[in-house]
Amino acid sequence: MTTRSLATGGLGFIGKELCRQLVERGEDVRILDTDQKSNGLPEEVEVIRGSILNRAQLKMALKGVNHLYHLAAIPDLWLKNKKDFHFINTTGTRLVLETAANAGVERIVYTSTESITRGVKRRHGEKVIDETTPMSLKDMPGPYCRSKFLAEQEAISAAERGVPVVIVNPTLPVGPGDSRLTPPTRMLLGFLNGEYPAYLESHINMIHVSDVAAGHILAADKGRIGERYILGNENLDLSNLLSILEELTGLAMPKRRVPFWLALGASMVDEFIADHFTHKAPNAPLT
Structure with missing residues (x-):
């Protein structure tokens, strides 16, 4: 019997690549998304315009579904x-999990994020983070990470109740097709376009979007219920990444490092101005 898969947020960067790979596997693929643009999708994919916050639309989208990939979220910082x-990120996830459980979905993959581990690194000085590293709400550096951490807790709680949920935590996805410019792509473009005269040394991990999608499918096929799986690649210092960009493009990358205290202060001021005056996304959010 052909597997029918639903991807909430399937018109996003990761979602489109996931749907492409699912179609290649011979699955029937359906998307639930509020986005009106569906270009770049295989023609076999069924698109339902709707919100994860609308229980009736969720029920309709989940009809006959075997596997659910819950990617829908606000990715902005x-x-x-x-x-x-x-x-959206927390309450929406709770509603999706409840509705999917009632619909009898056989396997659910929840897309969390590696970003929720950053506060653990800063607060506790951890050098290496893995799936077993304990985290708490106080470790989360901003509203985005807090919402994704709480959403992941919803998934863990659902798994403890017997809902067949597996969690994946992608690092920073990059690759072709990022039309909305997710935060890692914006960062790379900022350096390539000469927008940043200096940089804050930090540890980053980037992964090609096709590998992220493949990791989702592996989680559905082989993941253990209630387990978390970090989807990542090589750990790099930002300075190493800038050297790679310079070598590949021939463009001069910034050489000056910004001290952490200065970067933190600048981010606080930048976000305060965005919150209270410009109401436009800051260049350097705190998250």
Whole structure:
């Protein structure tokens, strides 16, 4: 019997690549998304325009579905209305999991994020983070990470109740097709376009979007219920990444390092101005 898979947020950067790979596997693929643009998708994919916050639309989208990939979320690091992070990322995830469980979905893959580990590194000085590293809400550096951490807790709680949920935590996805310019792509473009005269040394991990999608499918096929799986690649210092970009493009990358205390202060000021005056996304959000 052909597997029918639903991807919430399937018109996003990761979602489109995931759907392409699912179609290649011979699966029937359906998307639930609020986006009106569906270019770049295989013609076999069925697109339902709707929201994860609408239970009736969720029920309709889940009809006959075997596997659910819940990717729908706000990926931005800053919003004018901070409550939207919790409303969509956390409350939306709870509603999706409840509705999928009632629909009898056989396997659910929840897309969390590696970003929720950053606060653990800063607060506790951890050098290496893995799937077993304990985290708490106080470790989360901003509203985006808090909302994704709480959403992941919803998935863990659902698994403890017997809902067949597996969690994946992608690092920073990059690759072709990022039309909305997710945060890692914006960062790379900023350096390539000469927008940043200096940089803050930090540890990053980037992964090609095709590998992220493949990791989702492996989680559905082989993942253990209630387990977390970090989807990542090589750990790099930002200075190493800039050297690679310079070598590949011939463009001069910044050589000056910004001290952490200065970068933190600048981010606080930048975000304060965005929150109270410009109401536009800051160049350097705190998250």
